[in-house]
Amino acid sequence: MRQSFWPVVTVVGLLLVIWYAAAVWLNSDWTYDKATRSGETVTATSLVADTWAQKKPKLPAPHQVAAEIWETTVLKNITSKRSLVYHSWVTLSATLLGFGLGTVLGTLLAVGIVFNRTMDMSVMPWVIASQTIPILAIAPMIIVVLNAVGISGLLPKAMISMYLSFFPVVVGMVKGLRSPDQMQLDQMRTWHASASQTFWRLRLPASMPYFFTSLKIAMAASLVGAIVGELPTGAVAGLGARLLAGSYYGQTIQIWSALIMAAALAAALVGMIGLVQRVTLKRMGMAQ
């Protein structure tokens, strides 16, 4: 951890430098255009100053995005529709609901697959095949159809998140529940353990490391699902709606701030699971 601190800082710093340079490069057209119309000459300093402070830049400079985020999170009322916190909360609630549903569904399917040979043979290939359908691509249809049936608001988005998040859980849990080796299973048999005892005392605890790893993937997928699920609802609320509205009106700073917010949200959620993972595995005596 400590030994990778400086390399990470260097790389992030490098990315910021590239970002600033790209902002000058991409936004310079507009600056030159403006200058020729007003008859001014563009010096190097005025070029840089202008490209980093345009209202609708092609690529906003990092400090512009930071200022926008500060303005829309701290300075705005949380309940206001212009507050990024409000939009993040809309997305977050759909993400968490979908993630929860997906985890439950995935775990149940995994238990079924491990304990029932018929399910293993017939369902498992379809679980894999289900992911070849680009669900994100048909998100608009699902939202519209569920709206027509009378399901609207949180649930349709959560369904898309669920569809994306159940898959990593199934795959991870099947692997995890099967991770006890023959020796350990034989040991349970010598103790005359029933199937449910083997499950609760051996298979489930053994699957925990796999479980948490899949949860992290599921959480990231779930957030993507919620964001894309917000696109076709006509840009009402949520980070996805901010993206769409921003792209309609050319508000690049707004797009980038929503994007950074989504990134922070993903990092926080995955980090939280990592924390729970570390505490749980430590208490179970499985920490590496």
Added chain:
Amino acid sequence: MIWLIFAIAAWALGWWVNVRLARGRAGRLRSLAAPMVFGVTLIAVWEGVVRGLEISPVLLPTPTAIAARFAASLDVLWVDFVQTVLKGALSGYVLGCGAAFLIAVAIDRFPFLQRGLLPVGNFVAALPVIGMAPILVMWFGFDWQSKAAVVVVMVFFPMLVNTVQGLQATEAMQRDLMRTYAASYWATLFKLRLPAAMPFVFNGLKIGTTLALIGAIVAEFFGSPVKGMGFRISTSVGQLALDLVWAEIVVAAIAGSAFYGAMSLIEKAVTFWHPSQRN
């Protein structure tokens, strides 16, 4: 009512057949037959339930209606396929994976950069990169170039992280052996480290296949010419022509599976020596 009974009967029959299949000795034929039976059952139940409950085709069309629509609009589907999959997804995939591979090989020589880039790459790979779509559409215009750009951004980091990890997969003993042969950096790279990295590289390539398709389709929601799978899906939803949407989904699923399958086949040919490929 008859259709509902048909659905229940189909379900029972399918389940019974699969239980019979599962009881017998496991063989290649059986392990292929079971999912097939399950899939056919699923489609039969779908048909039966939709007809039995008289669900409006606006909500959920029957499989037969979808198949009919599929056959009737092959020309449209082909145009969309070329626009989205061949132009958007495939070109972006090749560019993104190629660039990530080359950069991974380049930074492999600098352990400092590598240690910094791995956590950052892992972080970015978990981000909702798809959100870049509106920005890239703004930069590169509505045609397939912007879709390819989205795909490049999406496949870049998973590929980069996997390749960097793969290049570290050789053991000290193997590298020492290369040194005793007085092998140059390039000889070590081409004869030892790249082959050893291949399982990781293919992992990245396979993850990229689904991402590429999704990226190309979703990017079309933010603006596209009047063709393309994403365009067709979003406009057909608006026209309540759900059978056409489902036909596009079928195309996407087939294209995605074929893409993934092709990568698996190449992987099998290239990494035939790896334990996961030998059974």
